[in-house]
Amino acid sequence: AQSVTQLGSHVSVSEGALVLLRCNYSSSVPPYLFWYVQYPNQGLQLLLKYTSAATLVKGINGFEAEFKKSETSFHLTKPSAHMSDAAEYFCAVSDLPRANSKLTFGKGITLSVRP
Amino acid sequence: GAVVSQHPSWVICKSGTSVKIECRSLDFQATTMFWYRQFPKQSLMLMATSNEGSKATYEQGVEKDKFLINHASLTLSTLTVTSAHPEDSSFYICSARDHQGLYGYTFGSGTRLTVV
Numbered sequence A: 001a002q003s004v005t006q007l008g009s010h011v012s013v014s015e016g017a018l019v020l021l022r023c024n025y026s027s028s029v030p031p032y033l034f035w036y037v038q039y040p041n042q043g044l045q046l047l048l049k050y051t052s053a054a055t056l057v058k059g060i061n062g063f064e065a066e067f068k069k070s071e072t073s074f075h076l077t078k079p080s081a082h083m084s085d086a087a088e089y090f091c092a093v094s095d096l097p098r099a100n101s102k103l104t105f106g107k108g109i110t111l112s113v114r115p
Numbered sequence B: 001g002a003v004v005s006q007h008p009s010w011v012i013c014k015s016g017t018s019v020k021i022e023c024r025s026l027d028f029q030a031t032t033m034f035w036y037r038q039f040p041k042q043s044l045m046l047m048a049t050s051n052e053g054s055k056a057t058y059e060q061g062v063e064k065d066k067f068l069i070n071h072a073s074l075t076l077s078t079l080t081v082t083s084a085h086p087e088d089s090s091f092y093i094c095s096a097r098d099h100q101g102l103y104g105y106t107f108g109s110g111t112r113l114t115v116v
Helices: none
Strands: A003-005 A010-014 A020-023 A025-026 A032-038 A046-051 A054-056 A064-068 A073-078 A086-094 A109-114 B004-007 B010-013 B019-025 B032-038 B042-049 B067-073 B076-081 B090-097 B111-115
Touching: A003 A086, A010 A020, A010 A073, A025 A073, A032 A064, A032 A073, A046 A054, A046 A073, A046 B090, A054 A109, A073 A086, A086 B076, B004 B090, B010 B019, B019 B090, B032 B076, B042 B067, B076 B090
Parallel strands: A010 A109, B010 B111
Antiparallel strands: A003 A025, A020 A073, A032 A046, A032 A086, A054 A064, A064 A073, A086 A109, B004 B019, B019 B076, B032 B042, B032 B090, B067 B076, B090 B111
């Protein structure tokens, strides 16, 4: 079984400050890891994904994440927060790239950005 | 890029009626469709997985007779909430995946269902 842990439910940063959203995973097989962003009453938008290639993954909107197998982590970072980054962020894991492989989500983290 | 169109965006229905939610893959073949339910301030809960032309596989605790899923074509899947009740009010999201996973998991924009 796979699982994802996102510690804390809310992160608040000042505009221009570093954003760090933590994600730890548990998987019995090499994982495929994802970060999604969700704005109110909208679906999920893929920020980035790790699929066993480069461990440092760059995504959209200036976000990146580093896969660290020894720490079973896939933390999301952005050097400088923007007001438009305020949203809900979900880390997710799946096992294989088969069509019916399920995504298992963390509980999500709300990011607030202060002016 | 891959797009999944989900309709309606929001719907209000009376208790006891049925509501159908559609998800269409616009530029790829959705071999597999996942249906999620999301409560306010919570994560996505997988309800069922459907493969085109096959019966859906429901997660434990999800009533298959209440949440009817049809995936008759490679571009269309529907979720019908039958005999809806206020406790079925929620945000429902679909996610589609092609056979080879080339497009990853593509999510619809979600449907806000309110049962009154």
